[in-house]
Structures are given as C-alpha cells and as structure tokens.
Amino acid sequence: MKIYKCDDCGAVFELVVEPTKGAIEGLREVKAGEVDGALEKHVPVVEQDGHKLIVKVGSVAHPMTPEHYINAIWVEFEDGTYVKKALTPDMAPEAHFCMKNKSGKVTVYEYCNLHGLWKTEFTLKAE
Ligand SMILES: [Fe+2]
Structure with missing residues (x-):
C-alpha cells in the first residue's frame, strides 16, 4: 500500500496503480x-x-x-x-x-x- 501527499494543498491519496515511469509530479510518497x-x-x-x-x-x-x-x-x-x-x-x-x-x-x-x-x-x- 502506498500513500501520497501533495504538500502544497495537503490532499492525501492512496495509490491504486503504480506509475509506469518516474515520480508522480507534485506528489511525494508518505512514509x-x-x-x-x-x-x-x-x-x-x-x-x-x-x-x-x-x-x-x-x-x-x-x-x-x-x-x-x-x-x-x-x-x-x-x-x-x-x-x-x-x-x-x-x-x-x-x-x-x-x-x-x-x-x-x-x-x-x-x-x-x-x-x-x-x-x-x-x-x-x-x-
Ligand atoms: Fe495525531
């Protein structure tokens, strides 16, 4: 399970599908x-x-x-x-x-x- 957050707006997301390349722009993985x-x-x-x-x-x-x-x-x-x-x-x-x-x-x-x-x-x- 991976959780991502937008530090700009504070929104938090569960990842459903892994990105096919690189990082997800604007989001960071929450550890x-x-x-x-x-x-x-x-x-x-x-x-x-x-x-x-x-x-x-x-x-x-x-x-x-x-x-x-x-x-x-x-x-x-x-x-x-x-x-x-x-x-x-x-x-x-x-x-x-x-x-x-x-x-x-x-x-x-x-x-x-x-x-x-x-x-x-x-x-x-x-x-
Ligand atoms: Fe707390």
Whole structure:
C-alpha cells in the first residue's frame, strides 16, 4: 500500500496503480513514522479474536476531534492486497476487520491528519 501527499494543498491519496515511469509530479510518497508524534497515540495496537482483527490507535486512545483525528486504518496482506476502514471524528479510533481465510503476516497502517502515517506488523494466528 502506498500513500501520497501533495504538500502544497495537503490532499492525501492512496495509490491504486503504480506509475509506469518516474515520480508522480507534485506528489511525494508518505512514509510511516516520518512526522514527530507520540508513539503511544499513533502506533496501531492489534489483537485477534477468532476471525476478528481489532485495531486500536494506539495504546493510549488517539484524539478524535474535527481538528485532529485518525482518517483511516488499513490492514495490508503479504500479497499486497488490503482492506480499509475510513473514520470520522465522531468515531472511536479503532476498526474491526474480518480475517476469515486469511493467514500470514499483515501490516497495519493508520493515518492521522496532523501526524501522518504510522504502522505496525502482526502475524495472524492460525485457527
Ligand atoms: Fe495525531
């Protein structure tokens, strides 16, 4: 999963198709952890309960206000596919995902509108 940002206007994009040549003009790739922020409020905390993957941001709940909130949480699988939950400020900073028929390692990302992209790794438990 790749996230790009326009530093001029602040818009953030998920990449669906890789560019066939060079960089994407005017956009830069956002890397996890590149913005200073409290680790305990941004690094996703992942638990598995049967088929359910529970992702909380973070070990201390991240604020959810219109000025500062978690925009989205993604779970990326080893084959590059991913599932996403978009959040709004009136929601809790967490998401639940169904992992039925899934296995292996996942990378869990979250995007904070002020502190950017954060991630953690998790190995799905066999059922
Ligand atoms: Fe934040």
